Amino acid sequence: MFRKMQLKVLLFGMESPEKHPFFTRFVLRPVSRLPLLSKRMMVLPRALLGDTAFEIHDVDLERGRIGIGGVEEIIFGSKIIEQLHKVLGSRLPEEEKNEALYELGYNLCRWEVSTALQGGKWAPRVLVPLIANSTIVDDVRSDPLLARFFLKVMGTVSRLITDEGGWGHLEFEVRSKPLRVLLSNSQEAAWLGPSDRPVCHLYAGIVAGYTSAISGEELRAREVACRAMGAPQCVFEIDR
Amino acid sequence: MFKVRLLLALLDFLEKHPLFVRVCLRPIANAPYLSKRLKVMMRAFMGSTAFEIHDVDVANGRISIGGVDEMLFGSEFIQILHEAFGSIVSEEEKERILYDIGFKACYYEGEEALNKGRWAPKALVPLIYNSEIMDRIRTDPVMARFFNHIEGMVTRLILNEGGWGHIDFDFSSRPMKVSLYNSQEARYLGPSHKPVCQFFTGFIAGHASSLLGERVEAREVTCQAMGEPCCTFEIDR
Numbered sequence: 001m002f003r004k005m006q007l008k009v010l011l012f013g014m015e016s017p018e019k020h021p022f023f024t025r026f027v028l029r030p031v032s033r034l035p036l037l038s039k040r041m042m043v044l045p046r047a048l049l050g051d052t053a054f055e056i057h058d059v060d061l062e063r064g065r066i067g068i069g070g071v072e073e074i075i076f077g078s079k080i081i082e083q084l085h086k087v088l089g090s091r092l093p094e095e096e097k098n099e100a101l102y103e104l105g106y107n108l109c110r111w112e113v114s115t116a117l118q119g120g121k122w123a124p125r126v127l128v129p130l131i132a133n134s135t136i137v138d139d140v141r142s143d144p145l146l147a148r149f150f151l152k153v154m155g156t157v158s159r160l161i162t163d164e165g166g167w168g169h170l171e172f173e174v175r176s177k178p179l180r181v182l183l184s185n186s187q188e189a190a191w192l193g194p195s196d197r198p199v200c201h202l203y204a205g206i207v208a209g210y211t212s213a214i215s216g217e218e219l220r221a222r223e224v225a226c227r228a229m230g231a232p233q234c235v236f237e238i239d240r
Numbered sequence: 241m242f243k244v245r246l247l248l249a250l251l252d253f254l255e256k257h258p259l260f261v262r263v264c265l266r267p268i269a270n271a272p273y274l275s276k277r278l279k280v281m282m283r284a285f286m287g288s289t290a291f292e293i294h295d296v297d298v299a300n301g302r303i304s305i306g307g308v309d310e311m312l313f314g315s316e317f318i319q320i321l322h323e324a325f326g327s328i329v330s331e332e333e334k335e336r337i338l339y340d341i342g343f344k345a346c347y348y349e350g351e352e353a354l355n356k357g358r359w360a361p362k363a364l365v366p367l368i369y370n371s372e373i374m375d376r377i378r379t380d381p382v383m384a385r386f387f388n389h390i391e392g393m394v395t396r397l398i399l400n401e402g403g404w405g406h407i408d409f410d411f412s413s414r415p416m417k418v419s420l421y422n423s424q425e426a427r428y429l430g431p432s433h434k435p436v437c438q439f440f441t442g443f444i445a446g447h448a449s450s451l452l453g454e455r456v457e458a459r460e461v462t463c464q465a466m467g468e469p470c471c472t473f474e475i476d477r
Binding site for chain 1: 291301310329337399401
């Protein structure tokens with residue numbers, strides 16, 4: 001009962017800025033950008049008020065460091081994706097290359113999401129267990145309120161990390177079994193297509209690392225449709 | 241040469257008047273209509289940050305700067321890359337692979353930036369990007385100062401604001417030296433008894449090669465992972 005109330009209050013708070021774009025744009029957003037306040041606000045509330053990932057990033061110009069909510073980042077040219085596939089492909093058999101790329105993506109994303117969750121700068125610590133817990137994948141199927149909350153949080157997080165990180169656009173189909181993740185404009189498909197089979201092995205690892213870090217379980221992702229093969233989007237299914 | 245002296249005077253003026261740049265020029269450089277028409281380097285010298293200059297296409301999930309498509313990674317990716325290749329091939333081959341990836345990624349970025357024509361006016365590009373630039377900056381102090389301004393700004397946008405650390409150039413030394421402070425590779429892979437910044441060494445070589453229009457190589461001669469205050473690279477022609 002308490003959790004339901006908590007979810008309702010949170011959903012109200014999260015959906016209100018969307019329902020009142022004028023008020024958000026001209027009142028809440030400028031307030032959230034006040035120098036003193038912006039340093040104290042967590043990443044998710046700022047994002048929900050409409051701040052972009054670049055506005056939320058911390059930049060230490062002198063030391064040459066950038067980060068968002070305590071997660072340190074680096075910028076690569078997107079060519080790195082093609083290079084990783086090519087270099088590994090020239091030294092490993094196809095299947096081992098694909099597995100190596102998957103592992104890279106998995107380890108990268110698991111580290112990023114875990115650092116974000118543990119750092120306490122993305123969302124208040126008391127709210128993290130609502131999303132990051134071992135039953136979340138099943139719970140969102142049976143609880144429409146939780147599903148709405150989950151989609152709102154994941155949509156905001158993936159806007160910051162994937163859309164505004166240059167990786168493409170992610171959507172979650174939480175009701176499907178197994179859970180499905182849809183990726184539009186995959187960088188791997190763009191660099192490596194056209195192909196007669198799925199090519200987004202790094203991204204499959206990223207999806208698996210993302211969902212594993214949230215659920216605390218070891219989950220695997222399989223790419224079942226790929227843009228490089230002519231599909232409108234890349235589709236990943238998450239297996240236990 | 242007149243063009244270089246004129247530009248140098250302008251760049252010196254901007255450097256000496258940071259308040260003017262911040263209060264007057266930066267808002268102009270970031271103004272909605274104008275910002276789309278100004279070249280990357282012009283905006284940077286007018287005080288815009290790399291993040292302000294980036295184009296963000298949220299609907300398609302793409303970010304770029306001056307037509308060069310980019311991606312954000314967690315910094316631990318550097319360590320993960322070293323570990324992944326280290327588990328597949330020998331140490332020596334791992335170092336070669338990382339150098340090669342860094343080289344190609346940076347060379348491609350440099351070429352893209354030049355070819356798209358959105359970083360600097362096309363007429364000014366040959367002033368910097370030509371095969372004789374290294375010899376000229378050694379013999380001509382005006383050209384050396386101009387080059388230092390331009391390269392300092394390019395590396396601020398790509399490296400400092402890209403999370404890679406900070407670099408300084410020593411153009412007078414032979415071979416030319418580049419010092420990197422706060423290397424991500426040294427931070428994740430140190431302490432070590434030998435240099436560890438193979439990816440960044442390739443990165444430096446790729447950048448220098450696109451600048452000179454010919455393949456040059458870089459070597460890391462000191463590394464922060466070995467306890468040095470900074471990583472130092474030498475560039476050989």
